[in-house]
Ligand SMILES: [Ca+2]
Ligand SMILES: [Ca+2]
Ligand SMILES: [Ca+2]
């Protein structure tokens with residue numbers, strides 16, 4: 001039977017005999033043995049426990065503790081890469097009250113803290129992802145009291161690992177040559193807090209695009225933006241960047257490694273050219289939390305958010321309107337059926353922007369459900385009201401940022417291939433409960449004929 005089952009992993013965060021396990025923060029292969037390991041946060045929130053999976057015993061074992069110089073409360077952990085090491089990116093509140101991002105690189109003995117760190121807007125969250133397409137995670141963030149979005153890029157300059165912080169808008173060549181790229185708008189923006197950010201292929205060309213939620217500093221208006229990645233190799237000169245200060249141990253190790261290195265390059269190269277194709281007002285009552293997931297399994301990611309503006313909590317799904325299949329069939333040598341090569345699954349790159357501008361029906365047009373061409377779009381935006389009549393439920397979000405209910409989590413609970421929703425809501429009595437909403441075919445109570453014929457899905 002499909003479903004969720006409890007298994008004994010050797011770890012129990014509620015085990016009173018071993019309370020040191022703490023809260024799970026990240027899953028990743030931390031020691032390059034191809035088995036997924038676990039990063040857990042200590043009970044007091046100040047350090048990390050790394051649990052490594054042992055395939056012989058089929059259990060997780062505590063391998064290392066990662067202690068920080070000055071973190072009092074760790075709020076986020078991301079596992080990624082530096083040019084030479086596995087790297088853990090730790091966001092925390094420092095003893096000084098600032099919010100900082102620290103870096104830990106893997107050595108033979110565990111993970112060593114780098115001296116370099118980033119100070120970001122207080123209580124904000126960074127977006128850690130490979131922005132410029134060179135397979136090294138970068139840090140997108142808002143600097144304290146800043147009116148722009150910054151990116152700290154990783155690179156190698158004169159043989160030294162460097163991290164260089166630039167304005168996002170200055171460091172990505174924007175595809176301004178195309179008239180349909182949006183080049184105007186608020187000049188002073190920052191990431192919203194909390195924010196939604198994704199590197200995900202939205203238009204089906206197999207190149208990851210950038211989804212951001214931003215706030216206009218002047219007006220306070222919030223938007224979501226879709227930046228479409230262009231297949232253009234670009235360079236960013238990093239000659240002036242200061243080397244990353246490694247810990248003493250890893251610096252010695254790095255010198256040995258450097259002797260084998262080829263001629264160092266002072267340019268960051270990658271596919272970092274973007275075209276801004278959508279900037280839409282953030283729907284009210286969503287706390288800037290938007291998820292991108294392929295709800296109907298047509299190969300194109302859709303946009304999902306929970307919304308509450310006084311009444312019951314509603315789940316909105318905006319279906320991606322670009323029919324990927326027709327692009328596949330338009331391509332030469334593409335054969336419909338199961339024999340697609342990966343190349344044929346991907347739509348053609350760098351298509352004219354005008355075909356893609358309205359990837360999602362903007363929320364402010366969703367009520368009318370009539371597209372600019374006069375054709376009804378009622379199958380492209382669907383709303384479920386899963387908690388209608390449940391008077392216990394108060395809120396989808398919480399004032400306590402550590403609890404953060406309201407964030408929608410996706411997983412295929414029913415094993416039918418369609419992503420289901422797990423979300424935690426706050427009850428009127430102050431407790432919170434977790435609900436699973438199933439991804440079901442359209443039913444006559446919610447969907448009209450067009451939506452049913454288009455095989456749309458709802459969450460119930
Ligand atoms: Ca492992
Ligand atoms: Ca990068
Ligand atoms: Ca894309």
Ligand SMILES: [Ca+2]
Pocket residue numbers: 293294295296297298299300301302319320
């Ligand atoms: Ca879809």
